[in-house]
Amino acid sequence: MRLLSLNFLSRTWLLPLLFSPLVFWGVANATPEASLSKERNAPIAIAIHGGAGTITKANLTPAQDAAYRAKLNEALQAGYALLDQGKDGQYAVIAAIQILEESPLFNAGRGSVYTFDEEHELDASIMDGATLNAGAAAGVKTVKSPISLANEVMSNSVHVMLSGSGAETFAKQQGLAMVENSYFNTERRLKSLHKAKKSLVKTQASYSEKYAFEQLDVSYKYGTVGAVALDKFGNLTAGTSTGGMTAKRYGRIGDAPIIGAGTWADNASCAVSATGHGEYFIRYHVAADICSRVKYQGVSIAEAADYVINTELKNAGGSGGVIVIDRQGNITMPFNSAGMYRASKRDSENTYVAIFKDQ
Numbered sequence: 001m002r003l004l005s006l007n008f009l010s011r012t013w014l015l016p017l018l019f020s021p022l023v024f025w026g027v028a029n030a031t032p033e034a035s036l037s038k039e040r041n042a043p044i045a046i047a048i049h050g051g052a053g054t055i056t057k058a059n060l061t062p063a064q065d066a067a068y069r070a071k072l073n074e075a076l077q078a079g080y081a082l083l084d085q086g087k088d089g090q091y092a093v094i095a096a097i098q099i100l101e102e103s104p105l106f107n108a109g110r111g112s113v114y115t116f117d118e119e120h121e122l123d124a125s126i127m128d129g130a131t132l133n134a135g136a137a138a139g140v141k142t143v144k145s146p147i148s149l150a151n152e153v154m155s156n157s158v159h160v161m162l163s164g165s166g167a168e169t170f171a172k173q174q175g176l177a178m179v180e181n182s183y184f185n186t187e188r189r190l191k192s193l194h195k196a197k198k199s200l201v202k203t204q205a206s207y208s209e210k211y212a213f214e215q216l217d218v219s220y221k222y223g224t225v226g227a228v229a230l231d232k233f234g235n236l237t238a239g240t241s242t243g244g245m246t247a248k249r250y251g252r253i254g255d256a257p258i259i260g261a262g263t264w265a266d267n268a269s270c271a272v273s274a275t276g277h278g279e280y281f282i283r284y285h286v287a288a289d290i291c292s293r294v295k296y297q298g299v300s301i302a303e304a305a306d307y308v309i310n311t312e313l314k315n316a317g318g319s320g321g322v323i324v325i326d327r328q329g330n331i332t333m334p335f336n337s338a339g340m341y342r343a344s345k346r347d348s349e350n351t352y353v354a355i356f357k358d359q
Contacts, residue, residue, distance in 0.1 A: 042234035044083040045329035045346035048076050048096050050106045051223040052275045052321040055339025055355060068105055068341055069353050075099040076343040076351060079227060089229035089237035090128060090151070097124075097147040097241050100225035104186045106341070107223025109145065112184045112243025114193040120184040122243055123257040124150040125161075129236030129265035136161040136257035142168055144177040147241045150257070152176065161257060184243070196247040224256050226273025228265070228325045236271035236327060238263050238287070245278070254278025260288035267327060269295035272305075275340065276313075276320015284313055290324060301325070302332040309334045 050072055060068070079096035083089065101109025112120045124146035125136035135154025138161060143149045152174040153162055162170055172178060224242040231237070240263045242256040255262035255278035262278065264287035265271035272287040281287070286308055293304035301324045309321060314336045321335025323342060331344045335357075343353040 042230060042232055042327065043329035043347050044080070044230060044232050045325055045331060045344070046076060046079045046083060046089075046092055046096065046227060046229040047323040047325055047331045047333060047344035048072065048079065048100070048225070048227045048342065049273060049275055049321070049323045049333070050100055050225050050341030052319070052335045052337045052340035053223065054337065055341070057356060060355070065355065068355060071100070071103050071105055072341055072343040072353050073351060075227075076345055076353070079229060080345050083229060083231055086232055088233070089231035089235055090126070092229045092231065093126065093227040093237045093239040094147055094151055096227040096229075097225055097239050098145055101145055101147065101241055104188070106225050107189075107243045108225040108241040109243075110184055111186055111189065113189050113223065113246040113248075115244075116193075116197070116247045116249040118190070118193065119181055120243055121248070121251070122146045122184070122241070123253060124239070124241040125257045125259060125263040126150045126154055126239040127237065127259060127263050127265040127271075128154065129238070129267040129271055130233075132266060134160050134259045134263070136259060136263075137167045137171075138163040138253045138257040139251055140164070140167050140171070141181045142178050143171045144179045144183070147239055148176055149174075150239070150241075160259060163253075164251075189243075189246075192246055200247065224254075224262070224273075224275035226256075226263070226275060226323060228271040228273050228323050230271075230325055230327060230329050234267070234327055236265045236267055236325065238265040238271040238273050240273045240275075242275075255281035255286070258282055260285045262287060264288045264291050266291050266295070270301050270304075270324050270326045272322050272324050274320060274322045276335075276337070277318055280313060280316060280318025281320065284308070284316065284318065286313060286322065290322065294326070301330055302334075305332050306334050310336050 075096040079092035082092040100106045104111040121139045123138045127134040135150045137149040149171045226240040228238045240256045261282045262274045269291035290304045305324045319337045321340040323333045333342045339356045345351045
C-alpha cells in the first residue's frame with residue numbers, strides 16, 4: 001500500500017487541523033502529570049506505620065518497646081535510602097513494607113494473625129498517585145510478600161484486585177516467592193487466637209455470632225502495616241499490608257486491600273495508608289475521604305485527617321489511625337486509639353519514631 005503524500009494531505013481537512021494553533025496549544029499543554037513530575041526535583045519524604053490499637057506503655061516491656069522502634073527505624077531508613085538514591089516512591093514503599101512483613105512483631109506477613117480455622121489469609125494494596133493506577137490482593141495464603149503481589153497486579157494486570165487461589169496463580173506466573181501457609185505461624189499469634197476463641201464461646205452461649213464479634217476486644221480486630229512516600233519527581237505512593245482480624249471467618253476482607261478505604265494516593269491531594277477496625281474504614285472510605293477534603297475543600301492534610309479520624313470515624317465507633325503525606329512533603333499521622341506504631345523522615349530532618357500518644 002502506498003503512503004499518502006503530504007500534497008494529498010494538504011488538500012484534506014487533516015493537515016490544516018494538525019497544524020492549527022488550537023492543536024499546537026493542546027499538545028503543549030497536554031503533557032501528563034506523570035511526565036511533568038519526572039522533571040521535578042521535589043523534597044523527598046516517607047512515613048510508615050505498624051498498626052494501631054490498645055498500645056500503652058504498661059503493655060510493653062522496655063525490651064519490646066526497643067524492638068518495635070528498631071524495626072520501625074529499619075523499615076523507614078530502607079525506604080528513605082531508595083528515595084535518596086532517586087528511586088520512584090513505589091520502590092521505597094515496597095521496601096519499607098517488606099521489612100515489616102518479614103518481622104513477627106507486626107500483623108502482616110510472618111506476624112499475621114490466625115483465622116478462626118487456624119490459617120492465615122493476607123491482604124495488601126498499593127496505589128500510584130501520578131497515574132491513579134492501583135493493585136490489590138486479598139485472601140492469599142501462600143504468597144510470601146503480599147505487597148509484592150499487589151504491585152504485580154498494579155503493574156502487570158488489567159485488573160485492580162485479585163483474590164484467593166486466582167491471585168496465587170497469578171503470583172506464580174509473575175515469579176513471586178511462594179511459601180507454605182505455616183511460614184506465617186508465630187506462637188504469640190496462636191495464643192491470641194485461642195484467647196479470642198474462648199471469648200467468642202462465652203458470648204455465643206447467649207448471643208448471636210454478630211454480637212460475639214462486636215464484643216471481641218479491639219486488640220483482636222486490627223493490625224496493619226503501611227507506608228506513604230513522596231519521591232524526588234513529586235509523585236506520591238501509598239501501600240498497605242495486613243493479616244487481617246484475629247479469628248476472622250468466611251473469607252472476611254478488611255480495608256487494607258480496598259482502594260479508597262485503606263489505601264489511596266493522588267498527586268492532586270495526598271497519599272494515605274490506614275490501620276484500624278476495617279469495617280469502619282470501608283464504610284467511611286477513610287483514605288479517599290481525607291484526600292478528597294484536601295483536594296476539594298483546600299484544607300491541609302493535618303486538618304482533613306484529624307477531622308476524619310478524631311471526629312467522623314470516632315463518633316461512628318471506629319478506632320484506628322492513618323499516615324498521610326502531601327506533595328510538599330508535609331506528614332501527619334493522627335490516630336484515635338491508645339497508640340500507633342509510626343515513623344517518618346523528610347529530607348535531612350531527624351528521624352521520628354513513636355508509639356504512644358505523648359510522643
